[in-house]
Amino acid sequence: MNDRVSDDSTKDRILDAAESIFAEKGFKGSSVRAITEKAGVNIAAVNYHFSSKTGLLEAICDRRLIPLNKLRSERIKGILSEAEKSKTTPRTKEVLRAFIEPTMKLKETEPGAKDFIAFIGRAFNDPDGTARDVFLKFMKPMAELLYRALSAALPDMPKELLFWRLQFAMGAFGHTMQGDMTGALKAFGIEADTKVSPLEMLLDFMTAGMESTYK
Amino acid sequence: MNDRVSDDSTKDRILDAAESIFAEKGFKGSSVRAITEKAGVNIAAVNYHFSSKTGLLEAICDRRLIPLNKLRSERIKGILSEAEKSKTTPRTKEVLRAFIEPTMKLKETEPGAKDFIAFIGRAFNDPDGTARDVFLKFMKPMAELLYRALSAALPDMPKELLFWRLQFAMGAFGHTMQGDMTGALKAFGIEADTKVSPLEMLLDFMTAGMESTYK
DNA sequence: GTATATTTAAAACACATGTTTGAATTATTG
DNA sequence: CAATAATTCAAACATGTGTTTTAAATATAC
Numbered sequence: 001m002n003d004r005v006s007d008d009s010t011k012d013r014i015l016d017a018a019e020s021i022f023a024e025k026g027f028k029g030s031s032v033r034a035i036t037e038k039a040g041v042n043i044a045a046v047n048y049h050f051s052s053k054t055g056l057l058e059a060i061c062d063r064r065l066i067p068l069n070k071l072r073s074e075r076i077k078g079i080l081s082e083a084e085k086s087k088t089t090p091r092t093k094e095v096l097r098a099f100i101e102p103t104m105k106l107k108e109t110e111p112g113a114k115d116f117i118a119f120i121g122r123a124f125n126d127p128d129g130t131a132r133d134v135f136l137k138f139m140k141p142m143a144e145l146l147y148r149a150l151s152a153a154l155p156d157m158p159k160e161l162l163f164w165r166l167q168f169a170m171g172a173f174g175h176t177m178q179g180d181m182t183g184a185l186k187a188f189g190i191e192a193d194t195k196v197s198p199l200e201m202l203l204d205f206m207t208a209g210m211e212s213t214y215k
Numbered sequence: 216m217n218d219r220v221s222d223d224s225t226k227d228r229i230l231d232a233a234e235s236i237f238a239e240k241g242f243k244g245s246s247v248r249a250i251t252e253k254a255g256v257n258i259a260a261v262n263y264h265f266s267s268k269t270g271l272l273e274a275i276c277d278r279r280l281i282p283l284n285k286l287r288s289e290r291i292k293g294i295l296s297e298a299e300k301s302k303t304t305p306r307t308k309e310v311l312r313a314f315i316e317p318t319m320k321l322k323e324t325e326p327g328a329k330d331f332i333a334f335i336g337r338a339f340n341d342p343d344g345t346a347r348d349v350f351l352k353f354m355k356p357m358a359e360l361l362y363r364a365l366s367a368a369l370p371d372m373p374k375e376l377l378f379w380r381l382q383f384a385m386g387a388f389g390h391t392m393q394g395d396m397t398g399a400l401k402a403f404g405i406e407a408d409t410k411v412s413p414l415e416m417l418l419d420f421m422t423a424g425m426e427s428t429y430k
Numbered sequence: 431g432t433a434t435a436t437t438t439a440a441a442a443c444a445c446a447t448g449t450t451t452g453a454a455t456t457a458t459t460g
Numbered sequence: 461c462a463a464t465a466a467t468t469c470a471a472a473c474a475t476g477t478g479t480t481t482t483a484a485a486t487a488t489a490c
Contacts, residue, residue: 026342127241171390
């Protein structure tokens with residue numbers, strides 16, 4: 001019953017391969033044959049270790065999303081209790097940063113995670129119900145905490161407006177996560193000098209959007 | 216050779232059915248069998264009239280995207296020449312409005328178009344290369360015009376920053392287009408009174424994000 | 431070291447996919 | 461009306477899909 005000997009090798013190879021292929025082709029677009037070939041394992045291994053293709057998807061989310069959301073939650077809860085202690089209001093940008101920064105960091109540090117980030121960026125709008133449902137299941141508590149923290153940061157904003165703006169912000173975030181923009185950049189004849197990181201640009205954009213009083 | 220007698224009936228029935236099924240299931244997730252069944256036509260009709268499933272996708276984009284982009288282009292060009300005439304700078308919000316408002320209007324007026332709008336909202340991030348490629352082919356000149364108009368509205372902004380902010384804005388837009396948010400709203404325990412339209416909320420959000428000087 | 435459980439392997443299964451075929455039907459034309 | 465073209469139809473085709481099966485190989489435990 002110890003699952004740390006010959007188990008992982010195969011399991012992890014499948015997880016790594018699936019992560020990368022899902023990122024490129026989406027859930028429906030990835031065949032378990034393509035995944036197992038890339039992983040160098042037999043096709044039956046997916047159903048043996050994960051019981052189904054959907055089970056594999058859930059395992060992928062388990063491996064990355066649970067630690068990621070733990071990081072996010074801790075940071076947001078830290079901000080909330082800090083604000084409560086000092087009887088102030090959390091800053092919108094810091095709340096958003098607490099949610100987004102761990103994702104960007106993960107993308108930079110752990111190389112394989114880049115594919116996963118791109119994948120969830122897409123899963124957010126994926127036409128395929130399976131991927132979206134699994135993804136949303138993992139994200140629900142996280143989304144509620146984020147919504148609560150933004151409510152604290154913007155206490156006077158009508159809840160419906162706050163909700164919509166959060167949707168807009170998440171749309172911007174998700175779209176930024178999926179794939180790299182270098183191709184599009186070049187198509188617009190822009191040379192990237194990246195003096196400012198995409199993370200900071202995104203946070204500026206989101207914060208201004210969330211706090212807007214534009215008339 | 217007159218294609219206006221028995222032709223259209225079948226062709227249009229297929230287009231309508233495909234539009235709605237593509238919107239729900241995405242390109243890859245929609246089978247031509249499901250489409251032809253919904254349209255009440257024989258399965259071979261798709262290949263007869265559109266030569267392939269991809270040809271059908273292109274025909275759908277033809278029918279909706281060309282008129283829509285014509286509307287958008289005319290409005291943006293109007294804003295640009297107006298600004299040139301009065302030697303002023305276009306207003307960011309009006310440029311964005313010229314791009315987005317026609318979409319929302321189309322959604323409200325022509326009932327079948329709602330499915331198409333949802334579909335392109337998704338195609339923007341669709342993992343399936345076919346749908347994304349076809350969609351981007353139709354959108355490229357439009358995107359360049361929009362970028363040019365925003366450059367005119369924000370002449371002092373570094374081009375790379377402008378580009379990224381446009382990406383963020385399009386992400387917010389695309390995510391808003393796909394599907395309705397009523398389910399998510401309810402999940403957050405928010406009752407929608409819709410005193411302000413999503414369009415205006417989105418425009419406020421985008422404009423603030425584009426123009427942000429947040430530090 | 432043998433018995434037991436776990437894991438891998440090749441093949442097949444059952445079904446869904448986009449597309450093509452060739453005959454039947456319908457519409458158009460002279 | 462006859463001849464020709466355009467369209468519809470049921471059936472089949474070729475391939476791809478997730479999953480299951482059964483036997484062989486490997487690791488674990490006594």
